[in-house]
Amino acid sequence: MSTTPSLLGRPVGSSGEETRQRIIEATMRCVAEVGYSQATIREIARVAQMTSGSLYHYFPNKSELMKVTVAEFAELTVPRLVRASGRGGTALQKLMAVLDECDAVVSDYPYVAAFDRALRTERKSHIELLNSDAMSMTVTLHTLIVKIIEEAQVDGTLAPELDVQSASNAIYTIIRGLNDHAALAPTAEYHATVQALKLLIEGRFFRGAAASKKRRAQSH
Secondary structure, eight states: OOOOOOTTSOOOOSHHHHHHHHHHHHHHHHHHHHOTTTOOHHHHHHHTTSOHHHHTTTOSSHHHHHHHHHHHHHHHHHHHHHHHHTTOSSHHHHHHHHHHHHHHHHHHOTTHHHHHHHHHHHTTTOGGGOOHHHHHHHHHHHHHHHHHHHHHHHTTOSOTTOOHHHHHHHHHHHHHHHHHHHHHSOHHHHHHHHHHHHHHHTTOSSTTHHHHHHHHHHHO
C-alpha cells in the first residue's frame, strides 16, 4: 500500500485512490495548458499514464471529471488563504499573510494559477463549470478580504477617504490580477511581483512616501 503523497499534497491510501488523484492532477495540468474546451479525455488519460477506457472507470464523462477537479482545486487553495488570514495580528499583517500564502500556493502547485485562469475564462461558454465549488471560491475569497478591511476600518488603519466596499474591491481585483500574472509569468517573477505589491500596500513603494504621508497627517 502506497503512502507517498501525490502532487496535490493528498496522502495516498490505495492504488485506486492514487489513480484517481493522478487523473485529477492530469486534468488540472491539461486544462491549465490548453483550456477546458481543448482538454480531451484522450489527452488527460495520456498525461495520467492510462487508457481512456480505464479513465472512464473512475469518471463517467468529462463534465463530472471537471466538477471533481474544481472541488479539489477549491480544497487546495481556499482553506490555506483562510488559515493565513488568522496568522497576523493587525489587519495589514493579515493581508500580508494572505499575499504570502498566494505566493506559496503558486510555488507548491505550479498548475493551479493557470487552471484557475482557464476556468474563469471559459465559464461563460460552459455552464457546467459554474458549480457550487467554483462559486464558493470567489465568494469566500471576497468575504475574507472584506473581513480584513472591516478590521482595518475599526482599528483606524484604513485611510479615512476609503470605504470598506471600494477598498475590498481593490484588494480583490489585485489578488485576481496576481493569479493571472502567476499563470503567465515565471515563478521567480511572480514572487518578485508579490513582494513589490506588499511594499505598495504598506506605503513603501515610492521613496519618501512614508515621510510625505507623515507631513500630510501633521498638516490636518
